[in-house]
Amino acid sequence: MSGTTIISVALALLTVLVAFGAVAAGRPAARRLLEAERGRNALAWLLARVSPSLLVITAGALLVATLLNVFLEILDAVLEGDDLTVIDRPAVAWIAEQREAWRDTLVISLTDIGGKIGLTLLLAAAAITVTVRLRAVRPALIAALAGGGGALLVTGIKALIARDRPDPLLRAIVENGFSFPSGHATTSLVVLGTVAWLVSMATASHTARATAWVAAGLLAGGIGLSRIYLGVHYPTDVLAGWILGSAWLATVALADRLPGLRLRLDGPAPLARYPRTVTTVTVLLAFALILAAVWFMASVED
Numbered sequence: 001m002s003g004t005t006i007i008s009v010a011l012a013l014l015t016v017l018v019a020f021g022a023v024a025a026g027r028p029a030a031r032r033l034l035e036a037e038r039g040r041n042a043l044a045w046l047l048a049r050v051s052p053s054l055l056v057i058t059a060g061a062l063l064v065a066t067l068l069n070v071f072l073e074i075l076d077a078v079l080e081g082d083d084l085t086v087i088d089r090p091a092v093a094w095i096a097e098q099r100e101a102w103r104d105t106l107v108i109s110l111t112d113i114g115g116k117i118g119l120t121l122l123l124a125a126a127a128i129t130v131t132v133r134l135r136a137v138r139p140a141l142i143a144a145l146a147g148g149g150g151a152l153l154v155t156g157i158k159a160l161i162a163r164d165r166p167d168p169l170l171r172a173i174v175e176n177g178f179s180f181p182s183g184h185a186t187t188s189l190v191v192l193g194t195v196a197w198l199v200s201m202a203t204a205s206h207t208a209r210a211t212a213w214v215a216a217g218l219l220a221g222g223i224g225l226s227r228i229y230l231g232v233h234y235p236t237d238v239l240a241g242w243i244l245g246s247a248w249l250a251t252v253a254l255a256d257r258l259p260g261l262r263l264r265l266d267g268p269a270p271l272a273r274y275p276r277t278v279t280t281v282t283v284l285l286a287f288a289l290i291l292a293a294v295w296f297m298a299s300v301e302d
Contacts (some may be wrong), residue, residue, distance in 0.1 A: 149287055
């Protein structure tokens, strides 16, 4: 095991410990928030009049639409070379001047956590463990759609946009391929978020669930920032990756909830007979629509 691998494992474990500490420290405030009478009354009033599944799916759809709209706005700025992109080159050049050897080693170890092999093994292990534990196909299907779909989405968008990476002289490591969006930022958020989701399926502990989600967010954020520090991505690449990853994870979650949709409180769930088919078809349609939107924007700009 190499030195950077050991540091990577240590950083991951440290992040989990920090997440656990943050969750433990925030529990009193969270408890007070959940016990607020006004909030409970408002939620009870809403749930008494609207199907919970309809409410969740509507909120999820609005979230996905908002995230994708922001992603496309960043893409438009990248294609036209304006707005947020004006900070890209100056930021990368300034960061390159701030590097030091010890810091480079630490950041490279952090970025390695977001490597394809490590994330794939982590997701596969989590999916297999939870699938066996729950004796259900759903965890494996979610892992495949989220992880596989996210990776293919990044590959497709990179090919369509074909944005060059920053100047090789400003990079701390050798990296090939196109720059937009950041694959590490996107896939780490999707995979680590999916692992947190799977952990939430397998345990009833609120502390364990919250710790998994906080750790996933901290690691995904750190991995994305490491790509900027190492000079292999522009800030807009990473920002777009985070937003795309969030949108994709939310899309898979939305598709997973769709079979349970009830239009009325006492009504049936018409799609419940074919949950895996509905989830898979919904994810595939979303995948096609996102790529089509990116292709259209890229072709119009050309």
